[in-house]
Amino acid sequence: SYELTQPPSVSVSPGQTASITCSGDKLGDKYACWYQQKPGQSPVLVIYQDSKRPSGIPERFSGSNSGNTATLTISGTQALDEADYYCQAWDSQGVFGGGTKLTVL
Amino acid sequence: QVQLQESGPGLVKPSGTLSLTCAVSGGSISSSNWWSWVRQPPGKGLEWIGEIYHSGSTNYNPSLKSRVTISVDKSKNQFSLKLSSVTAADTAVYYCARGYSGTLGYYYYYYMDVWGKGTTVTVSS
Numbered sequence: 029s030y031e032l033t034q035p036p037s038v039s040v041s042p043g044q045t046a047s048i049t050c051s052g053d054k055l056g057d058k059y060a061c062w063y064q065q066k067p068g069q070s071p072v073l074v075i076y077q078d079s080k081r082p083s084g085i086p087e088r089f090s091g092s093n094s095g096n097t098a099t100l101t102i103s104g105t106q107a108l109d110e111a112d113y114y115c116q117a118w119d120s121q122g123v124f125g126g127g128t129k130l131t132v133l
Numbered sequence: 134q135v136q137l138q139e140s141g142p143g144l145v146k147p148s149g150t151l152s153l154t155c156a157v158s159g160g161s162i163s164s165s166n167w168w169s170w171v172r173q174p175p176g177k178g179l180e181w182i183g184e185i186y187h188s189g190s191t192n193y194n195p196s197l198k199s200r201v202t203i204s205v206d207k208s209k210n211q212f213s214l215k216l217s218s219v220t221a222a223d224t225a226v227y228y229c230a231r232g233y234s235g236t237l238g239y240y241y242y243y244y245m246d247v248w249g250k251g252t253t254v255t256v257s258s
Contacts, residue, residue, distance in 0.1 A: 029195065029196075057239075057240060058240055058241070059237065059240055059241065059242035059243070059244075061242075061243075061244040063179075063245075065179075070228060070248040070249065070250055070251055071171075071179065071228070071245075071248055072248070073244060073245065073246045076233075076242070076244040076246070077237060077242050077244070082246060114178065114179050116179075116181075116243075116244065116245075117243075118234070118241055118242070118243035120192075121181060121192060121193070121194050121195065122169070122171075122181030122184070122194075122232075122243060122245075123181065124178060124179040124180065124181060125178075126178050127178040127179070
């Protein structure tokens with residue numbers, strides 16, 4: 029079955045740029061999306077179709093996907109961005125990455 | 134805007150069947166969307182369970198396929214999940230979500246843009 033791999037954790041200082049990667053075989057030949065999940069809350073879609081932002085998602089969230097890696101980038105990271113982030117793609121079924129805990133310190 | 138609300142028993146006995154319903158409000162379940170179930174065991178990541186279209190077409194996670202049934206009730210604007218032969222490993226928060234899918238260029242996309250608040254199901258005797 030298809031697998032997506034994310035680093036378990038990423039740390040960033042406030043105001044700096046955070047990058048979270050998601051790796052999978054020929055992931056660039058699929059569309060990736062990203063979800064943000066804060067403790068006790070439902071996931072929220074922050075990026076879809078590799079790089080599009082849903083209405084209401086701040087411009088500091090951006091995405092890219094090429095080769096075997098999709099990347100979620102958060103520019104000017106704020107404390108409120110601290111959360112778990114999950115990538116997801118489709119390979120005859122929905123597939124999630126294992127999640128990355130973003131710490132802003 | 135579309136809202137989703139899960140409901141069902143919070144406690145299921147081992148070997149029993151987990152049954153949940155997701156009520157769709159603010160929109161029609163007969164829209165051009167797939168309606169999905171996702172779960173999250175305590176302290177762990179998200180797992181896609183399966184999805185249904187209003188026509189009744191379904192897709193399931195192969196690892197759960199033998200135990201899962203997803204159905205739709207258009208008259209009630211809701212869809213449901215049944216998971217049989219449950220064990221403690223099925224203890225999780227269960228979410229329903231609205232899915233968008235299609236082909237753009239050469240590739241297929243799928244994402245879930247609206248999620249319910251989730252409901253906790255514990256499997257225990």
